[in-house]
Amino acid sequence: MIQEVYTLTIRELKKWLSRRGTFVVSLITPLFWLGLFGKSLNFAQMFAPTNIPPQYSSLISKYVDQQLLNLFGTTSYFTYLASGMLVVFGFFQSVFGGTNLVFEKRLGYLNRLLMTPTPRSGIFLSKVFGTLIRILFYEAILILIAWGLGIKFKPELTVINILLAGIAIIFVAIGFVSIFAAIAFNVDNVEIMFAIVNLINLPLMFASSALFPLKQMPSWLQEIAKFNPITYAADIVRYNLVGAPISNYLLSWIILIVISITLFVIGMLVSINAMEKA
Template sequence: MIIYDTYTIFWRELKRYRKSRSGVLIRLIQPAIWIIVIGHTFAGTRPLIQSVGFDGTYLEFMAPGVIILTAIFTSIFGGVNTLWDRRYGFMNKALTSPISRSSIALGKMLAISLISALQAALIIGIAIIIGVTFPNPLVILPIMAIVILFSLGFSGISVVVASTAKSQETFWGIINFLGMPLFMLSPALFPLELLPEWLATAAKMNPVTYTVLLVRGMMTGVTEGVSTALSLGVIGVFVVLMIGLASYVFTREINKPF
């Protein structure tokens, strides 16, 4: 029953996504600008990244970071649908049905994470067009799996904020406060070795860091001092914690007045 309830919510969210073509385009603009404009603007920093052991172009270095940037913002913004559901009455109808509240949260998170992967796939397509190469094209499949897993954690953050926010302004304020700082506090744009020691230490506690390093290693074959097992472990713990937290907070807070 829980699986069916989760699937029902999951499928509803996907159908909603299909109707939001303008939203898809808007969410693609920022990462597309990052990878095309910023990637070429900082092309001259190649000697800098080579000095820390990355023997490739800056565009190849930052492309994994932009893929994860897409995943972060698509997934962390995805909780806004929960706000609309609360405001326009769907959530009240769902809560009065026999459906499990945890299933509602999990269905939304799964849909958001899949949508994040679809958008990340489009960014990978743009990266290939502008010259980023893969050692093996088949590596795109495990990269997509990692993006889905990672996005599941960030969609949990979004659901938590949407469940507790008392207004759309509060939701957007918290989401904007979290999204970009977590991205910037990672080796997405520059190696950890080039950060001040205190920032590098903080970045090592950020799950975005391990996801970027893992995807970059798969795309370029260059490891940066962090093992695949450690990266997967950190991402896995992050996702499990956020699924548990999102289910708990959603169940406790969603029936409160909006």
């Protein structure tokens, strides 16, 4: 099965590279989020009073920085947002990895593939691996974009920190690409698939700590966010890249891994079952 998975994964990557429009749009979208949304919300200017005497400006600035530090774990909201968007972008790419399956079914490629002796699990794994490689490539570029726009990495940042942040994003991607692949294998209508995507992706993004801290949310929303793997991945990424505090680092890893593996197993079983019935 290894040879089949490798061959199908290479095909996924070639198909991705040949779609230049999709390649460019996938880079522009997070750039808009970071450049427009991230930079427009300047909380330092919002909190700072105007028309203050020069002799008090330094004290006011320190006070504002302390409030931002207490709220976001960093004195820069852009840094908070950019580190969270790394996880959100991995999640969005996972969603698109699933939607591509619907188009392959409509074009007949998937049906022809199912007529071959290729293991059904191999077809599923190739979709997961192909999506993960795309995500890692985009994440590397996104980090460079965030750095250029002014993200403040922690002074003691190491290669290990970067790797751990990347692993956290990979776990999120594995879980969600598996679930959306399972949905795609059971859906034939593109409109239905996009309706499901729109129903799920934005609530998952906002019901997490990717954009705002959980402590600023209503209590009922905090409880929902605790079951969202994006929350734990965003906290882990921030801890490793920008030094933002985290309540329980080890527990966050355990919850993230358990949820992601559970989603992966469910997605694979549902996908294989759908392919067997096709």
